[in-house]
Amino acid sequence: MQVPQQQQQQQQPTTPSRLSQSQGGDRTSQDLSTSSSSAHFTGTPPAGGPLASLHPELRSGISLSIAHAHKVYFSGPLARRLELEPSGRPPHRQEGWVDVWAQLGGTTLSVWEMRAIEEASQRGDEVPPSYINVTDAFIGVLGSIEIPASGSQPASKRTNILTLNTAGSNLLLFSAPSGQALVSWAAALRLATWEKSRLEEIYTGHLLRMSLTTPNGEFKQPKTALTRGRLEGWVRIRLAGQVDWKRVYAIITSATGRPESPTSTKSPSVLTKRRMSGIFRSSGGGSQNGGHGSAGMFGPHGHAKGLVDGVAPPVIAFHAAPPQGRKPKPALLTLTHVTQAFALYPERPEMISKSNLFKVEALLGTEVDYTSANSPEKSGAKNKGAKVEERFAGKMAGREGWCIVQPEVGEEPNGQKASLVMDMLKWLMSVAIHDAFGLYGRPAGYTWDPREPTSMMFSYPVGPMRDVSF
DSSP states (O other), X not given: OOOXXXXXXXXXXXXXXXXXXXXXXOOOHHHHTTOXXXXXXXXXXXXXXXXXXXXXXXXXXXXXXXXXXXXXXXXXXXXXXXXXXXXXXXXXXXOOOEEEEEEEETTEEEXXXXXXXXXXXXXXXXXXXXXXXXXXXXXXXXEEEEEOOBTTBOOEEEEEEEEEXXXXXXXXXXXXXXXXXXXXXXXXXXXXXXXXXXXXXXXXXXXXXXXXXXXXXXXXXXXXOOBTTXXXXXXXXXXTTOOSOEEEEEEEEOXXXXXXXXXXXXXXXXXXXXXXXXXXXXXXXXXXXXXXXXXXXXXXXXXXXXXXXXXOOOEEEEESSOOXXXXXXXXXXXXEEEEEEEEOOOSSGGGGGGOOXXXXXXXXXXXXXTTSTTSXXXXXOOOHHHHHHHHHXXXXXXXXXXXXXXXXXXXXXXXXXXXXXXXXXXXXXXXXXXXXXXXXTTTTOOOOOTTOTTSTTTTOOOSTTGGGOX
């Protein structure tokens, strides 16, 4: 897969209105279809403003996130079709294929309808775009697609199809003008979301260093928050493929702890934790970035199976209520094979102290071997736990994906309410997840060496070209 070349010069984003102005205002959609542009950066974010009041530890990482939002990865003409709403149902009014001009800046896809551009150009006006957030998107590539006739829309066939699932169960189809444009769009989208996840890891590293550095500048490795190999409490979660938040009782169990539920004793997959390989993985399975694949919602995955020294793997189990008795009810969902776990930057520096969201990339639910003749889909046999997980996670059950978690804030021993950030760090970093799943150098200890692949700071952007990220 070819990755759009990152141009070294800084330039203004190529929007349809600027193209029209440069051509005397008479550039048509047919002319636009012959042009596209690859990655560049639209400008250096200001050094002052909100960043000036930030802790020095956070300033560098957040400036990288601001720069990423200004980075234009690719732009060009597409044809768009809304196939499914977030509810998973077809739209009430099907518009069919609509010619658009699109531009990917950071993880925001700006889309202008060509008809609206032409009408606005005749008036000497500009038309605002619609925006699509692709941060959590699942990206797929299809050779061609045939749409049957429905209502007033005739049957149609399109080639060079890009699919996006950005919210809930929605499905957007984009048809590129050529195979080369399709590859460029797919690479740009995957690179943008992967770089976003890497910047979130860097932000997490800075947040951890700021929170656990002593007044004399010495970093103290965090102590475990696990008690007998477990951490538990109430959290709110949102899963890939869903738009609603659910309140659940979460239990994190390390590999050396007692298995929490029947689903946690299943044979684990052998899953690579090399975050660098994710953007080049085929669409055969996985989540959208980082650790990572690209088609988690619309395609199964395949992993080798085998016990790890006869020990149950680490697991995060979500329950409707705290388990009671010797035979508790099966977990609503389990997360295993975690490849990334990082805090989410709230997009505005002043909101950092008020945000306690973090994101986990993992296998959602019990692994299903879809290639086996005895797989549940082929044999019709499903155990009770798998059925519960399927009802809870929907199409994402048994696939790689993400889960956004918001812990409910507890109380300190002195009766005071805990800090939102520190409570989140307790769940995310203090062994609870990073140690349990062996992430970022733990349990031996965090490393901040940018040359170390396991470090959150790996390949930290530096120098005059730092604003183009990785």
